[in-house]
Amino acid sequence: MYVIVGVTGGIAAYKSVQLVRLLVLDSHEVHVVPTEDALRFVGIPTWEALSRNPVTTSVHDDVAKVRHVALGQAADLIVVAPATANFLAKMAAGLADDLLGTSLLATTAPVVVAPAMHTEMWRHPATAHNIEVLRGRGVHVVGPEDGPLTGGDVGPGRMTEPERIHAFVAGLLGRARDLAGVRVVVTAGGTREPIDPVRYIGNRSSGRQGAAVALAAADRGATVTLIAAHVETDAVLPASAHPGIDVVRAETAEQLAKAVAAHAVEADVVVMAAAVADYRVAEASDRKLTKEETGGQLTLSLVATTDILAGLVAARPDGQTIVGFAAETETDAAKLRERARRKRRRKGVDLLAVNEVGWEKGFESADNELMFLGSADEVIGSASGTKREVADALWDAVRSIRLP
Numbered sequence: 001m002y003v004i005v006g007v008t009g010g011i012a013a014y015k016s017v018q019l020v021r022l023l024v025l026d027s028h029e030v031h032v033v034p035t036e037d038a039l040r041f042v043g044i045p046t047w048e049a050l051s052r053n054p055v056t057t058s059v060h061d062d063v064a065k066v067r068h069v070a071l072g073q074a075a076d077l078i079v080v081a082p083a084t085a086n087f088l089a090k091m092a093a094g095l096a097d098d099l100l101g102t103s104l105l106a107t108t109a110p111v112v113v114a115p116a117m118h119t120e121m122w123r124h125p126a127t128a129h130n131i132e133v134l135r136g137r138g139v140h141v142v143g144p145e146d147g148p149l150t151g152g153d154v155g156p157g158r159m160t161e162p163e164r165i166h167a168f169v170a171g172l173l174g175r176a177r178d179l180a181g182v183r184v185v186v187t188a189g190g191t192r193e194p195i196d197p198v199r200y201i202g203n204r205s206s207g208r209q210g211a212a213v214a215l216a217a218a219d220r221g222a223t224v225t226l227i228a229a230h231v232e233t234d235a236v237l238p239a240s241a242h243p244g245i246d247v248v249r250a251e252t253a254e255q256l257a258k259a260v261a262a263h264a265v266e267a268d269v270v271v272m273a274a275a276v277a278d279y280r281v282a283e284a285s286d287r288k289l290t291k292e293e294t295g296g297q298l299t300l301s302l303v304a305t306t307d308i309l310a311g312l313v314a315a316r317p318d319g320q321t322i323v324g325f326a327a328e329t330e331t332d333a334a335k336l337r338e339r340a341r342r343k344r345r346r347k348g349v350d351l352l353a354v355n356e357v358g359w360e361k362g363f364e365s366a367d368n369e370l371m372f373l374g375s376a377d378e379v380i381g382s383a384s385g386t387k388r389e390v391a392d393a394l395w396d397a398v399r400s401i402r403l404p
């Protein structure tokens with residue numbers, strides 16, 4: 001695999017020497033791309049000797065090979081360790097004034113950052129915002145850890161030890177292209193059922209989990225159609241920018257059903273992560289309803305929407321894997337599992353991803369917790385962490401049932 005190690009100007013640069021060693025020992029093709037400031041901490045000879053490749057910081061060296069984009073295009077993964085506060089800000093802004101900046105903009109490979117800085121810098125709202133922006137783009141953030149910092153301070157800001165960064169990177173590389181050639185349809189977000197031209201019945205789904213499932217699949221080489229109902233804009237932006245993802249919009253349950261029917265025929269795996277309304281207004285008004293017309297009370301008549309999952313299972317082509325999601329408010333673990341089992345049997349899906357939701361849980365949050373039930377109702381895995389981490393665990397579970 002082709003791995004770029006970006007090194008920026010923090011004292012922890014000396015620890016990345018060990019990261020580079022470990023990656024070279026794994027037989028990866030390693031290219032170190034430092035910033036100018038990083039070279040004040042560890043010099044070019046160390047990086048060149050360890051990586052066995054030439055090292056430069058500038059876009060103006062080796063121009064014949066168009067290095068400023070060639071490295072990023074060739075990369076299977078880029079890891080920036082340590083990532084300074086300054087460099088995280090540059091990444092969040094998309095700046096490209098050195099070789100590391102251009103490589104990061106030229107890549108579609110997974111990107112990992114390992115921040116390292118003093119606690120005050122880590123906690124500063126500017127850094128916190130930059131980290132949020134990067135996470136929103138699918139960048140993996142490893143650490144920082146709590147512990148002793150340079151100068152005697154203690155607190156969060158210490159770079160994660162190189163062995164742990166290496167283990168994380170190895171995990172990503174191990175599954176780097178393990179979904180190559182797989183055609184995937186993912187639904188995300190919440191449907192909106194019109195009451196009149198300005199009002200609707202909706203739900204709290206942000207689309208983040210579905211978008212993360214789509215991104216994880218595309219990063220692992222799948223060709224993805226993301227059918228997006230209402231989603232938070234920042235949730236779907238990284239997916240729409242990904243060359244492996246085609247985004248199709250659908251507003252209502254009916255539109256979503258049609259889009260799924262049209263795209264699922266060709267798919268190897270369908271993941272139904274969208275929160276689809278169970279009911280729609282029987283007859284939406286084509287004019288805005290006013291209080292004068294309705295008086296003090298408005299009664300809406302609701303009718304059940306199409307069961308998309310049931311339709312999918314009924315029309316499933318040979319070899320297709322269907323994954324359903326169940327958002328449950330049951331807090332008792334045993335009862336939650338039993339409800340999930342009943343739902344899996346009722347729906348007939350190959351895999352059911354179950355998450356407990358509530359006022360504060362699941363919806364609209366950055367993290368999630370999922371349990372996976374297989375077609376014999378057995379628990380075949382569980383995951384908790386960022387929605388992206390949980391998404392990768394879902395694809396690991398899908399692979400385990402498709403390739404027994």
Ligand SMILES: Cc1cc2nc3c(=O)[nH]c(=O)nc-3n(C[C@H](O)[C@H](O)[C@H](O)COP(=O)(O)O)c2cc1C
Binds near residue numbers: 008009011084
């Ligand atoms: C001794 C020393 C240690 C530093 N350590 C860090 C650090 O751990 N994290 C950080 O964000 N900045 C650190 N800095 C500040 C950065 O070097 C500075 O912001 C620099 O402009 C970063 O450049 P770069 O992000 O292009 O590599 C340190 C500076 C010095 C002099």
